[in-house]
Amino acid sequence: MYEVLSNYRYELVYTGVVFIILLIIQFLLKKAAHRVGKRSEINFTRTRLMFKYINILNILIAAFLLSIAWGLGLTQISVIFSSVFAVIGVALFAIWSILSNITSGxxxxxxxxxxxxxTIRIHDKDLPIEAMIEDIKAFHLHLRTQEGExxxxxxxxxxxxxxxxxxxxRKNEEGKEAL
Structure with missing residues (x-):
């Protein structure tokens, strides 16, 4: 055990520093997303969705930094990441609407x-819609028409x-006045 600690002490220290810095960055990003959500009166469910995106971003950054710390060269990392992104790109091109909806979300x-x-009105020449926004998800909105559809x-x-x-x-405005 002592040999492992002495042989890889710089890598272990770098790993610890990376994790601490990424935890701080994650905390700050989540706090900022929470603040934006609260200031814009965004439903907390949508804010939690942003938290998931922040976690994914942190994992990708951690994988990149730790691979450098543990001895992978930039050429090796670039080959790995380009291969992964090529596969992801082909998969997402095949289902581009999912990526489009996530970005739109x-x-x-x-x-x-x-x-x-x-209650909003969507001005579509083929299918105009007037409905109340019931929920806002990562991929779509839930709209409820006056007929209950x-x-x-x-x-x-x-x-x-x-x-x-x-x-x-009006419920949101009444709640604000009470505060």
Whole structure:
């Protein structure tokens, strides 16, 4: 055990430092996402989705930094990452709509002006929709029409269509005044 510690002490120290720094970065990013979610009155479920994306980003950064620490050269790392990204790219190209919806979900988290409970109108010439936003997921919105019909509307389409606010959810405003 002592031999392992003495032979790999620099690598172990570097690993510990990387983990501590990444934990701090993860904490700060989650705190910032939470603050943006709270300031923009975003549902906590959507904020937790951003937490998942932050975790994935941290894992990728940790894998890259630790592979350097434990002796992989930049050429070896670039071959591994390019191979992985090539496979992922081919897989995602085959199912590009999933990537498009995830990206749209991230954009909606930061800049979607409508909240859960608002009634919106989607101006689509083929199928105009007027419904209340019931939930905002990673891939789609749950919209409830006045007839009670549940519509799942893809996030990437909500960014491509004109949307107007029909009725703002008053419950959120009443709760603010009480505070």
């Amino acid at each position: 991230i954009i909606l988290f930061f800049s979607f002006p409508y909240k859960i409970g608002d 549940l519509i799942t509307y893809p996030n990437n389409l909500i960014l491509q269509k004109a949307v107007s606010l029909v009725e703002h959810n």
